[in-house]
Amino acid sequence: MRREPKPDWRDVPATLREKIGALIGEPVVGGETAWGGFGPTASFTLTTASGAKVFCKGTHPGNTREGHAAVLREAENFKAFPELTRFGAGLRALAEGEGWHLMVLEHVPRATSVPPWTDDAVAQAMALVADFHRATPERAEAILRDRWASDLLAKAQNWHTLRDDAEVREGFAALFEDSAAATRWLDAHLDRFVALKNRGPEVGGPRGWAHMDIRSDNLIFAGDRVLLVDWPVLSYGPQLLDIAFFLPGLEGQGGPCCADGLRLYEELAGCHFAAEDIAVAASVVAGFFAARAGLPEAPALPRLRWVQKLQLFPALDLLSDVLGIGRPPLPKPFPA
Numbered sequence: 001m002r003r004e005p006k007p008d009w010r011d012v013p014a015t016l017r018e019k020i021g022a023l024i025g026e027p028v029v030g031g032e033t034a035w036g037g038f039g040p041t042a043s044f045t046l047t048t049a050s051g052a053k054v055f056c057k058g059t060h061p062g063n064t065r066e067g068h069a070a071v072l073r074e075a076e077n078f079k080a081f082p083e084l085t086r087f088g089a090g091l092r093a094l095a096e097g098e099g100w101h102l103m104v105l106e107h108v109p110r111a112t113s114v115p116p117w118t119d120d121a122v123a124q125a126m127a128l129v130a131d132f133h134r135a136t137p138e139r140a141e142a143i144l145r146d147r148w149a150s151d152l153l154a155k156a157q158n159w160h161t162l163r164d165d166a167e168v169r170e171g172f173a174a175l176f177e178d179s180a181a182a183t184r185w186l187d188a189h190l191d192r193f194v195a196l197k198n199r200g201p202e203v204g205g206p207r208g209w210a211h212m213d214i215r216s217d218n219l220i221f222a223g224d225r226v227l228l229v230d231w232p233v234l235s236y237g238p239q240l241l242d243i244a245f246f247l248p249g250l251e252g253q254g255g256p257c258c259a260d261g262l263r264l265y266e267e268l269a270g271c272h273f274a275a276e277d278i279a280v281a282a283s284v285v286a287g288f289f290a291a292r293a294g295l296p297e298a299p300a301l302p303r304l305r306w307v308q309k310l311q312l313f314p315a316l317d318l319l320s321d322v323l324g325i326g327r328p329p330l331p332k333p334f335p336a
Contacts, residue, residue: 003302004302008033009046023092028047028048046104055105055108057103081140084231090105109222112221115216115255121221125226129246147235150201153241159290170294176329177331200283210235211234213233214246216253218230243262244285252311282315285319286312292308
């Protein structure tokens with residue numbers, strides 16, 4: 001599978017490289033591209049003259065419009081919430097110039113590669129998410145209430161897109177071995193899915209800040225601690241949605257099924273979600289991926305559709321099981 005078209009450290013303007021060295025207190029003598037995530041955002045592991053390492057990420061003139069906006073939002077979130085360093089890598093400096101906006105962060109190497117998911121790794125990740133949710137600052141609602149999660153619930157592509165756009169419907173059906181059966185399954189339940197998705201803003205359970213992009217590539221298992229990184233879509237809203245978006249990718253990469261993962265989170269977070277709220281969250285999540293996984297490939301994000309498929313099929317199974325309906329037909333293979 002192709003990698004994203006990330007820039008090289010040598011592509012960073014010399015004046016900006018020098019500025020980063022000045023900000024961290026010593027010259028940078030080398031930089032290697034750090035691979036991970038699914039976008040073309042610049043990301044480097046930098047080595048300083050003393051041999052120390054820092055992590056550098058940000059936007060650049062060749063980035064996508066969405067990627068550029070995400071980097072700027074993440075920088076804003078770090079400034080607004082220094083508490084994020086308790087759960088992830090600490091921000092050391094910001095450097096801008098010539099169309100580049102780069103953040104310099106603490107370098108935390110991965111001691112353990114995940115996946116494969118082990119029971120211990122799942123428990124560590126869930127405990128981290130539960131701790132993060134409990135630590136919501138009082139000011140978070142005022143700062144974050146109009147961020148990405150509210151747009152997700154109100155306007156983002158979801159089941160209504162499959163109802164209204166024939167090409168999106170066809171793309172969805174084509175993901176299955178029996179596309180005609182997939183279309184029949186969709187038509188039999190689509191009105192119910194749309195109605196559930198429309199209840200998204202009212203979903204119950206604890207409300208607070210939410211990462212909204214928890215995946216294995218945004219978790220660093222560093223031996224004595226686990227870190228949650230990448231904060232561009234930090235939001236305020238129902239925290240059930242935050243964990244619900246994590247569950248399908250966890251199952252898709254060999255972790256527990258969505259239902260078991262949710263039960264573990266409830267145990268660690270000390271909460272219990274009502275069945276009707278789980279159904280709403282499952283519909284929001286499944287519809288999000290259903291409206292995207294069958295779209296044409298995005299050249300700048302060559303692995304995006306693959307990871308959306310990875311999350312879609314477990315999400316559809318969870319939604320079907322929660323509603324007590326038959327699951328959709330088998331998906332077509334989508335090798336990495």
